[in-house]
Amino acid sequence: xxxxxxxxxxxxxxxxxxxxxxxxxxxxxxxxxxxxxxxxxxxxxxxxxxxxxxxxxxxxxxxxxxxxxxxxxxxxxxxxxxxxxxxxxxxxxxxxxxxxxxxxxxxxxxxxxxxxxxxxxxxxxxxxxxxxxxxxxxxxxxxxxxxxxxxxxxxxxxxxxxxxxxxxxxxxxxxxxxxxxxxxxxxxxxxxxxxxxxxxxxxxxxxxxxxxxxxxxxxxxxxxxxxxxxxxxxxxxxxxxxxxxxxxxxxxxxxxxxxxxxxxxxxxxxxxxx
Numbered sequence: 001x002x003x004x005x006x007x008x009x010x011x012x013x014x015x016x017x018x019x020x021x022x023x024x025x026x027x028x029x030x031x032x033x034x035x036x037x038x039x040x041x042x043x044x045x046x047x048x049x050x051x052x053x054x055x056x057x058x059x060x061x062x063x064x065x066x067x068x069x070x071x072x073x074x075x076x077x078x079x080x081x082x083x084x085x086x087x088x089x090x091x092x093x094x095x096x097x098x099x100x101x102x103x104x105x106x107x108x109x110x111x112x113x114x115x116x117x118x119x120x121x122x123x124x125x126x127x128x129x130x131x132x133x134x135x136x137x138x139x140x141x142x143x144x145x146x147x148x149x150x151x152x153x154x155x156x157x158x159x160x161x162x163x164x165x166x167x168x169x170x171x172x173x174x175x176x177x178x179x180x181x182x183x184x185x186x187x188x189x190x191x192x193x194x195x196x197x198x199x200x201x202x203x204x205x206x207x208x209x210x211x212x213x214x215x216x217x218x219x220x221x222x223x224x225x226x227x228x229x230x231x232x233x234x235x236x237x238x239x240x241x242x243x244x245x246x247x248x249x250x251x252x253x254x255x256x257x258x259x260x261x262x263x264x265x266x267x268x269x270x271x272x273x274x
Contacts, residue, residue: 005219006218006219006222008037008039009047009219009220009222011033012030012033012034012037012044012047012051013051013223013224013226013227013230014226014230015029015030015033016030016051016054016055016230016231017055017227017228017229017230017233017234018231020052020167020168020234021055021189021231021234021238022166022168022169022234022250023122023126023166023168023169023173023254024119024250024254025118025119025122025160025164025165025167026052026055026166026167027048027115027160027163027164027166027167028115028163028164028165030048031048031110031111031112031115031164032112032261034048042208042211043211043212043216045106046204046205046208046211047220047223049201049204050204050220050223050224051201051223051224051227052197052201052227053197053198053201053224054223054225054226054227054228054231055193055197055228055231056194056197056198056231058227058231058234058235059190059191059193059194059231060194063187063190063191070083079143083142083143086142086145086146086147086149086188087194087195088195089147089150089151090151090154090157090188090192091154091192091195091199092154093151093157093158094154094157094161094196095199097158098158101161102161110163112261112265113261113262113265115163115164115258115261116257116258116261116262116265117262118162118165118258119164119257119258119261120254120255120258122165122166122169122251122254123251123253123255123258124251125173126169126173126247126248126250126251127248129176129177130247130248130251132176136179137176137180138179139179139180139181140181140183140184141181142184142187142188144184145188149178149180150188152174153171153174153175153180153185153189153192154192156171156174157170157171157174157196158170167189167193167196167197168189168193171185171192172247173185175189182246183242186238186239186242190235
């Protein structure tokens with residue numbers, strides 16, 4: 001068993017879990033971490049997508065009561081049916097556009113410089129969104145969302161196909177710009193992540209199954225475990241944080257981190273592998 005490889009898998013799992021649900025781009029951090037660790041071949045790219053499932057299990061655990069109540073009430077309660085429909089509607093745009101453009105995006109945009117640039121741009125978008133007056137909020141909870149609201153958030157989620165944008169950042173900040181409260185946008189982002197990331201992980205594993213062998217199981221298991229634990233800690237912390245804080249610190253983090261990556265790449269101080 002390659003202990004160095006397992007250590008890299010653990011490190012990547014922690015990066016995934018800590019960044020998946022914050023508006024700072026898990027994909028961007030995984031690309032940059034993989035470049036530094038030398039963990040960026042084709043198999044590593046499949047690994048990066050697959051371990052998102054570990055983070056999703058953390059969301060399912062945190063929101064288990066809401067999910068269980070919805071499933072139980074689904075056959076007879078209109079509110080539960082509308083909630084499930086909204087999640088489905090929000091999920092579909094990513095499926096369609098992902099199938100159409102996913103391959104081209106991976107071939108041309110999965111580079112550290114692109115990630116750094118979108119980090120910076122995304123930071124400025126967050127700063128702009130946080131300047132909006134509270135009166136612009138019209139939806140306090142996910143149960144108040146209409147199918148049209150869900151579709152709009154689902155379309156915004158597609159922006160995250162560009163690495164460095166952040167899926168959670170796009171859905172949370174996009175939701176806020178569309179009139180959702182910070183809590184409603186965050187909750188819907190988490191619920192929308194369940195089918196989106198599980199689907200992406202399953203599709204990637206199936207599509208690239210020829211690259212994988214039984215010997216890869218320990219690597220994936222370690223990545224999933226560390227992704228789950230770190231995501232569980234992160235999600236619980238974030239739900240407490242948004243009750244009394246804005247996303248402005250994440251915006252400045254994105255801008256600063258993006259500038260550091262660009263500066264080190266252009267100066268040659270760090271060789272960020274493409």
